Amino acid sequence: MSIFEEVVRWFLDPAHWDGTFGIPNRLWEHVQMSFLATLTAAVLALPVGVLLGHYGRFGNLAINVSNVGRALPSFGILVLAVPLFGIGAAPAFIALVALAIPPIVTNSYVGMRDVDPELKEAARGLGMREHVALLRVEMPVALPVIMAGIRTAGVQVVATATLAAVVAWGGLGRFIVDGFAQRDDVQIFAGAILVAALAMVAELALAGLQWLATPRPMRASMRWFSRPGRTDELVLQGG
């Protein structure tokens, strides 16, 4: 029997759809962890990136600090966090939040930076106060790029949450880590398929959110699958 047939059988086995060790529970754990980690990172990183971009000061510092964060391996953070926070959800959450912050800071900074200065002048000319201009003019214009950062972060988090299984937490990584330990190739393969599928769903969902966030007049310039705010390009432009 080929491994593909065995994987199909694995998915058809009702035992793999039930209880703590079943796919639905692992999937739900994975989604919860990814969602909360991305949300926390956004709450922490958005104000920093947006304000730095708005005032245009300390931009290089922000980008560089967050790029250093990007170089930190999640696995390292995970293992280092265990003696401090124990095993399970806490170290995984910390590592994932740390992973998600850099793209959000960078994109929100660059998005705000790239708002046309004439637009800002016009807002002032209309008599808007600074915070009104920030919220009603600059942020809506910058939102597609800001959302692209959240999208990048979210997809990375979904893929990396797999590592949480190393520190005794659940999620879809359980199938991969346990499969390795038990030399069960079928389980590893099935786990990898599930993670890949979830990452794709997350990508599409966040792309949808990004589209919704784009003010209607700007949507025309944005195709569904395009990524106007790819961080690597924008770092070059803005940093």
Place this chain on the structure above:
Amino acid sequence: MRDWGFRAILSGVLGLSLLASACGSSGGGSPSAGSSGKPIASQMILGGPPECPTRPFCEKGLMDKYGLTFKDFKPLDAGGPLTKAALDRGDIQIGLLFSSDGSIAAKGYVVLNDDKHLQNADNVVPVGRSAALKSDAQTLLNQIDSKLNTSDLAGMNKSADIDKQDPAQIASDYLKKIGVSTSGGGSGKGKITVAGFNFSESSILAQIYGQALKGIGYDVSYKLNLGNREVVEPALEKGDIDLYPGYAATELEFINKAKGEATPDPAATVKLLNGYLQAKGLIALDPSAAQDQNAFAVTKETANKWHLVNLSDLAKNG
């Protein structure tokens, strides 16, 4: 320009976060203290490698042989830093370590006695090619084996893993301690290549064998950290190496393709092992008293709280 897109995001995020917070809180109850009249094991969380629940020498064996059912199992690593950190923090109450781990003594863990003999005899035993090991070499290695015990091994592992000493230095210190000379035996007795597995205990044992053999005049070279058994054993059969420190029960179950012949008796296990090795021109010498096998450890506080000495104590009510 309208900012309703922004508002849509905001309300979306808000709604989702409410949903997540409603479902996201999972209760992490701490182990109950004091007497509750339930078996002690059922109040403990076991930590071990992810394969532990299905392995006969791990959780499955504890259930089948001792009748122990734990409150939960946490998949961690095989006696590594995660398991120790989890034990220290109380995330688990009992963890799988290896009996010769130097940190057992250093951290004051209590290894529960395997009073129903679940574990097989994984005693250290030199495995080599009969042609390369002449009778004086065999006598010398057997003499070392007769002295080596688990606490020696744990002490040497602590020197390597915790004090970061060089395995070669640890080995020569040990040979000096047991009165085996590492020099002055002449030369020209032939070449012996000593190999070790990819962990520090194996490097130390290989150095002990190698330095002692050099002491009686063999020309010794080393292939340390060669790999796992799937690499080392075939290298011995091919003649690329001449000797390595093996573990009796694991060697037997490797060579007989896991027939389940190994027992807790080291001498009987090595006898069976030699039955397989002979045809390949290989030999296992006398097993030492030093064992490196699965050991279930608790912290001193846990041992005191429930008066734990043996694994079977975990079946009592506490």
